Amino acid sequence: MQGKGKDFWADSPGDALQQAKSRENLVGSPCAACPVRPLSICSGLSIDELSDLEKIVTNIDVKAGAPIFDEGEAATHRYNVTSGCVRIYKLLGDGRRQIFGFLFPGDFLGLAIEDEYAYSAEAVVTSHLCRFPQRDLEGLISRYPALEKRLLGVTKHELAIAQDLMVLLGRKSAEEKVVTMLLTLSKRAQHRGQSENPVFLPMTRMDLGDYLGLTTETVSRTMTQLKTKGVIHLERDRYISLIDMEKLNEMAEGF
Amino acid sequence: MQGKGKDFWADSPGDALQQAKSRENLVGSPCAACPVRPLSICSGLSIDELSDLEKIVTNIDVKAGAPIFDEGEAATHRYNVTSGCVRIYKLLGDGRRQIFGFLFPGDFLGLAIEDEYAYSAEAVVTSHLCRFPQRDLEGLISRYPALEKRLLGVTKHELAIAQDLMVLLGRKSAEEKVVTMLLTLSKRAQHRGQSENPVFLPMTRMDLGDYLGLTTETVSRTMTQLKTKGVIHLERDRYISLIDMEKLNEMAEGF
DNA sequence: CGCTACGTTGAGAACAATCAACCCCGGTGG
DNA sequence: CCACCGGGGTTGATTGTTCTCAACGTAGCG
Numbered sequence: 103m104q105g106k107g108k109d110f111w112a113d114s115p116g117d118a119l120q121q122a123k124s125r126e127n128l129v130g131s132p133c134a135a136c137p138v139r140p141l142s143i144c145s146g147l148s149i150d151e152l153s154d155l156e157k158i159v160t161n162i163d164v165k166a167g168a169p170i171f172d173e174g175e176a177a178t179h180r181y182n183v184t185s186g187c188v189r190i191y192k193l194l195g196d197g198r199r200q201i202f203g204f205l206f207p208g209d210f211l212g213l214a215i216e217d218e219y220a221y222s223a224e225a226v227v228t229s230h231l232c233r234f235p236q237r238d239l240e241g242l243i244s245r246y247p248a249l250e251k252r253l254l255g256v257t258k259h260e261l262a263i264a265q266d267l268m269v270l271l272g273r274k275s276a277e278e279k280v281v282t283m284l285l286t287l288s289k290r291a292q293h294r295g296q297s298e299n300p301v302f303l304p305m306t307r308m309d310l311g312d313y314l315g316l317t318t319e320t321v322s323r324t325m326t327q328l329k330t331k332g333v334i335h336l337e338r339d340r341y342i343s344l345i346d347m348e349k350l351n352e353m354a355e356g357f
Numbered sequence: 358m359q360g361k362g363k364d365f366w367a368d369s370p371g372d373a374l375q376q377a378k379s380r381e382n383l384v385g386s387p388c389a390a391c392p393v394r395p396l397s398i399c400s401g402l403s404i405d406e407l408s409d410l411e412k413i414v415t416n417i418d419v420k421a422g423a424p425i426f427d428e429g430e431a432a433t434h435r436y437n438v439t440s441g442c443v444r445i446y447k448l449l450g451d452g453r454r455q456i457f458g459f460l461f462p463g464d465f466l467g468l469a470i471e472d473e474y475a476y477s478a479e480a481v482v483t484s485h486l487c488r489f490p491q492r493d494l495e496g497l498i499s500r501y502p503a504l505e506k507r508l509l510g511v512t513k514h515e516l517a518i519a520q521d522l523m524v525l526l527g528r529k530s531a532e533e534k535v536v537t538m539l540l541t542l543s544k545r546a547q548h549r550g551q552s553e554n555p556v557f558l559p560m561t562r563m564d565l566g567d568y569l570g571l572t573t574e575t576v577s578r579t580m581t582q583l584k585t586k587g588v589i590h591l592e593r594d595r596y597i598s599l600i601d602m603e604k605l606n607e608m609a610e611g612f
Numbered sequence: 613c614g615c616t617a618c619g620t621t622g623a624g625a626a627c628a629a630t631c632a633a634c635c636c637c638g639g640t641g642g
Numbered sequence: 643c644c645a646c647c648g649g650g651g652t653t654g655a656t657t658g659t660t661c662t663c664a665a666c667g668t669a670g671c672g
Contacts, residue, residue, distance in 0.1 A: 194528060198528045200523055200527045202520055247505075265475060265476060268519065271570065318619080318620095319662085530627080561650065573652095581653085
């Protein structure tokens, strides 16, 4: 459904990791130098405690379109995105797909129900992730209760995001859906300290459709309508400029 | 949106609570006798520890259609349903509503983001709930870490349910939506030890529509179609018999 | 240089929404 | 006691948004 290694637009391909690596000698700890740590679950640990985390972490590299794990698999690991973009989704028997979210640097994934992954995860573009063995992570949690608090916080946050997506899927029009998505991605990019106005969309129209409960054609048509209305502008290389923010904010909630 | 006190079909109106009360003298602890405890978050505590829980709990009584809390309010309490049915939802600016779920005895509600309720909650029929002040609950959690584990488990479970609902909202047809809902309510009733074959639907068609991302008319039409196909039968007093379970299970996933 | 994935656009079909009428039933008040 | 009222549910006719099917352009990539 994705496939070829077309990853030249991966957002800062491995930068986070490489920067961390290059600073390793300086600080003696890649995690301490990790640029996404403040955004991630790892902020539940102090600089000293991080060394315990480093003992159990592996850095992995996932090519564009490659799977990270599949729904129903034994949930042996948890992950943290450090660069790139990951989609999490579920499939129906006949292949229909619902994407729950696109994960960016700092985002956590791998929450399991009864030791099985509850959804599938794939890299949208070539991405880097930190991988923690679940067994070791449990040990760490029992030693550092702050981690469990942080895990609960992350899960609650995911639930809130899921609820907003349910409102979108159940009660918004195609136009409202697309505009809401653009604004959400913009805000999240800002939160990570990346470009929030030309919004970067690493995923395909099909991904967007499977996220918004629409077909690719409807996503495409809606984009052109928004362009015609003058509220957005489609730049090259998957960047979209948000022209009339006020109007867009109104459109997202249907006025 | 609901209103009149038409609660004669509240499922065992207050039974759970009344039974608990009547056994109070016997066991000296209403929580220990609580029939929904094994289903609820309270199962994270031993019988002895329950007395600490009892010190902070209040039993409340909510009339059909009455609010429990509203989205954005200061989240001062957490709740546990002991009898009846509660709907949780969010509204858009123009009044469109998305219901995230119907909560039954044993279900927990009140999860907050930054000390504000993330959604609104109302009683579908006259219901009884246990209410815990958040401050006191936090104290209890710090004393009994098992409670935090249980809370994380409950939240993860909610997230899994939310993901299934997202698949339904984004990718299923009206018929698949209605059938999935009937099967889900049946399974949950069974889990609580209530009738799973004539399924009981305490909520209105409008509630169901706002849950499934449909209008009341479409819910109604779809029900009659299912009846015509002979896979369900509409009994009186909001009970629905599931006739052809095999067919229904197929229909829920679209074959 | 052709293949394939992706994106856009068009025409027509289909599914669900909308608008509207009607029934049933329980509550209320004359 | 009965008539009225209003909420909930069902059904019908029509509209409209989104999907489906199809064609075509473009850009990487082998």
